[in-house]
Amino acid sequence: MRILVVADPLAGFKIHKDSTYAMLREAAARGHALFTCEAHELSVRDGVVLAQAHALTLTATQEYKHWFASAEGQAQALRDFDAVIMRTDPPFDQQYYYATQLFTLAEMQGAKVFNSGRALRDFNEKLAILRFAEFIAPTLVSQDMVQLRDFVREQGDVIVKPLDGMGGMGIFRITPTDPNLGSILETLSDNGRRTIMAQRYLPxxxxxxxxxxxxxxxxxxxxxxxxxxxxxxxxxxxxxxxxxxxxxxxxxxxxxxxxxxxxxxxxxxxxxxxxxxxxxxxxxxxxxxxxxxxxxxxxxxxxxxxxxxxxxxxx
The missing domain is CATH 3.30.470.20 (ATP-grasp fold, B domain)
Structure with a gap:
């Protein structure tokens, strides 16, 4: 297969733990042809979704920054690859959103994208749990300061977090008597202008x-x-x-x-x-x-x- 992996800069991979690196190693061991690009190297020309795709060779060494050799990029249609794998890290910002739109267009042209552009848009990593309410702890999603304060008071011990974070960024544990309660809620919600999530703390x-x-x-x-x-x-x-x-x-x-x-x-x-x-x-x-x-x-x-x-x- 010809596999295109859309990823962050390869030189920054922490290869001792990176899951994308593990995927690439496994695919290469099976003889698949590998190509990579970054999200900013996606484009559309004459209605066709293209990637500035770099042929990738994995070297014998596993030393940082020397584990790969990458060729000069060439414009290729996403539909001409057997699989396109999206592995760009969050945050899910506007540029990420645009990339998912291009993936959806490419899928309409015959490309096979994993995970699909539509699924990436539909499944916010925090909000998606609300589809499965029977498995979640008491949860509030709101930007209303009164509702947020009431929820903290009702639950007694609460985790609050932004809807677009990763790696634990912006997560706070608060209680009704926390002297920083108001400041934390105001900061996370941008004074009631940004929706956040609050969940009962799970010991x-x-x-x-x-x-x-x-x-x-x-x-x-x-x-x-x-x-x-x-x-x-x-x-x-x-x-x-x-x-x-x-x-x-x-x-x-x-x-x-x-x-x-x-x-x-x-x-x-x-x-x-x-x-x-x-x-x-x-x-x-x-x-x-x-x-x-x-x-x-x-x-x-x-x-x-x-x-x-x-x-x-x-x-």
Whole structure:
């Protein structure tokens, strides 16, 4: 297959843990031809969606910045690739939105894009949990300061976060007696002009914020529990959490198997569910991670499962 991966600059990859790197290694080992571009290298000419695609060769070394060789970019239609994989990291800003629009146009022209442009637009990683209310903790989405304060008072212990963050950015734990309550809510909501999410605090975070991977609607048998460092509320690896791979619990599997077929049917080949204790907290669709950590600790070739699914979808 000819595979185009739309990603952030390759030289910045932390290859010891990067999931996109694991995908590329697995695809190359199977003999697939690899190409990459950045989102700003997408364009439309005479109605056809193009990428300034760089042929990619993976080197024998795994040293940082020397693990790849990239050719000069050439304009190629997305429909001429067997698969296009979107792996640009959040935030989901206006430029990201434009890229999803181009993907949708390319799909109309015959391209196979994973995850699909429409699915990336439809599934905000925070708001998507509201589709599955039976699995979530008490949650409020609002920009109204009175509603937000009332929710904090009712629940007693609350997590508040922006709708467009990643890696734990902008997440606060607050209580009704917190002296910074007003300041935090005003800052996150831009004084009532920006919608945010508030969720009841889940003490089970002490045992980890579990990343459960869904590949073509089916859960990987092990998850990665991201455990907060002492004194922290956030388990995100980017916020200093430590990752411990574990077999899925019965509840993890219940949630994953309930959501998996629905998400796959919506054009989502790869999804990362975040589960704390018994509750779903996020549905990650932009560039789900944790491949390498789960593989190293469980022996499951997660990248292999992903490329298996990609090959099936593109057969």
């Amino acid at each position: 089970a975070i002490i045992d980890g914020d579990k990343r459960v991977l869904l590949i073509d609607g089916k859960p990987v048998d092990w998850c990665l529990a991201r455990i907060p460092q002492q004194g922290e509320t956030r388990g995100n690896l980017a916020a200093g959490g430590s990752g411990v791979a574990r077999p899925l619990s019965a509840r993890d599997r219940e949630i994953a198997e309930a959501l998996g077929p629905q998400l796959a049917a919506q054009g989502l080949l790869l999804v990362g569910l975040d589960i704390i204790g018994e509750h779903l907290t996020e549905v990650n669709v932009t560039s789900p991670t944790c491949f390498q950590e789960i593989t190293a600790q469980s022996g499951i070739n997660v990248a292999g499962l992903f490329i298996d699914a990609l090959e099936r979808r593109c057969a």
